Amino acid sequence: MSSTNRSNSRKLHIADYYVTPIHTIVEFLNEFIKHEPNAFKGKVLDPCAGGDSKHLMSYPEALKQIGVRNNNIITMDIREDSLAFTKGDYLNYKCDGIYQTIITNPPFNIARDIIDKALIDVKDNGFVIMLLRLNYFGGKLREDLWKSHMPKYAFVHNKRLSFTDNGKTDSIEYMHCVWQKGYYPEFCQLKVI
Numbered sequence: 168m169s170s171t172n173r174s175n176s177r178k179l180h181i182a183d184y185y186v187t188p189i190h191t192i193v194e195f196l197n198e199f200i201k202h203e204p205n206a207f208k209g210k211v212l213d214p215c216a217g218g219d220s221k222h223l224m225s226y227p228e229a230l231k232q233i234g235v236r237n238n239n240i241i242t243m244d245i246r247e248d249s250l251a252f253t254k255g256d257y258l259n260y261k262c263d264g265i266y267q268t269i270i271t272n273p274p275f276n277i278a279r280d281i282i283d284k285a286l287i288d289v290k291d292n293g294f295v296i297m298l299l300r301l302n303y304f305g306g307k308l309r310e311d312l313w314k315s316h317m318p319k320y321a322f323v324h325n326k327r328l329s330f331t332d333n334g335k336t337d338s339i340e341y342m343h344c345v346w347q348k349g350y351y352p353e354f355c356q357l358k359v360i
């Protein structure tokens with residue numbers, strides 16, 4: 168590996184950049200909108216939108232494929248080489264409360280911070296949707312999250328996901344976890360898709 172490639176890999180690793188398969192997101196969205204048909208009627212923010220010279224931004228592309236208008240999709244990412252319209256740190260981004268839905272595959276190491284901020288930034292009754300490992304439900308660190316902010320839905324992906332161009336999968340199960348701001352039930356509805 169050249170030193171340039173090595174330094175690029177390091178930057179990608181630090182940013183925790185992985186490409187979510189678009190067809191998996193479309194599969195989820197098609198199921199989700201059966202239950203929440205108004206979720207994408209307003210502005211939608213992808214705060215960690217990804218994309219690069221070889222890959223589209225997965226969530227914005229999947230949203231377009233299900234008919235969400237391009238000018239309703241707002242994108243940001245911390246990487247300069249991302250395809251996002253705004254380059255910056257979402258955790259320092261001042262939102263103006265216009266988002267009906269905030270959706271992304273967050274970097275694992277700051278997923279909790281992203282969830283907490285998205286739940287503040289989204290409109291009342293709006294949706295926060297995050298791709299998370301299924302075992303995110305475990306762990307002492309997140310016990311308070313499930314007590315105070317139980318999501319409305321967990322759409323569990325039955326097929327293993329591949330985040331690499333060679334199609335290799337690992338042994339981790341994923342879900343799209345969906346919160347609705349202001350509605351934190353005692354139980355979460357789980358659907359395997």
Ligand SMILES: C[S@@+](CC[C@H](N)C(=O)[O-])C[C@H]1O[C@@H](n2cnc3c(N)ncnc32)[C@H](O)[C@@H]1O
Nearest residue numbers: 182185186187215216217225244245256257272
């Ligand atoms: C796991 S990747 C997901 C990329 C894309 N959403 C997808 O699903 O293909 C996480 C993305 O978050 C970006 N990122 C990392 N820290 C960030 C931050 N503080 N603010 C905004 N974006 C960030 C990374 O550059 C990377 O593109």
